[in-house]
Amino acid sequence: MRLVCLNLLQVVAPPLVGLDIEQRKNCKPINDMILSKIRTVQPDIVILAANWLAYHEKEITEGVLSETLKTLKDAGVRRVVVFGQAPVWKLTQPSVYLMVWRRLDKTTERTKLYFDSNSVRIDNLVNKTVTSLNATFISPIKSLCNEQGCLLVAGQNIPVTGDRDHLTVEGSKLLIESSKSKIFDYSL
Numbered sequence: 001m002r003l004v005c006l007n008l009l010q011v012v013a014p015p016l017v018g019l020d021i022e023q024r025k026n027c028k029p030i031n032d033m034i035l036s037k038i039r040t041v042q043p044d045i046v047i048l049a050a051n052w053l054a055y056h057e058k059e060i061t062e063g064v065l066s067e068t069l070k071t072l073k074d075a076g077v078r079r080v081v082v083f084g085q086a087p088v089w090k091l092t093q094p095s096v097y098l099m100v101w102r103r104l105d106k107t108t109e110r111t112k113l114y115f116d117s118n119s120v121r122i123d124n125l126v127n128k129t130v131t132s133l134n135a136t137f138i139s140p141i142k143s144l145c146n147e148q149g150c151l152l153v154a155g156q157n158i159p160v161t162g163d164r165d166h167l168t169v170e171g172s173k174l175l176i177e178s179s180k181s182k183i184f185d186y187s188l
Contacts, residue, residue, distance in 0.1 A: 066133060069082075069129075085140065109153060
């Protein structure tokens, strides 16, 4: 049996190096501080996740995402894992659940109704950028959706998403459980 010791650090800021957002003055200094820490510690894995719909497509395909991945590799990070776009709903996901129930007169675990298809397009853009730079890509859409639609509930009927695009604790657990082999696979 092999024991693994993990030191974890979570930072909530746009995960893009050098991105300066006028309305969010603290993001760039936070990211600069984190990049300095990464250069010092040189972690084996760095995981990036964001609501990629909030960024311009050029920032994803040719701009700061590419630069961030290169910067992390240059800083000594062995593996960068990027989560793509989570499923986004046109209404809050609990409202989607209610609307589907009203429409079908029954509850359902999955639906395509009220799903924002831009989620898939952006997920594909992030995938293309990430894989072209030899980083690991994980698609929350592929993990949480299938041909019948995207999951609405996890566990004991707990919503997967608490609003339009933020995963609940249960939704996050479900995503990580389905992705852990890809996150921690050192043979890639």
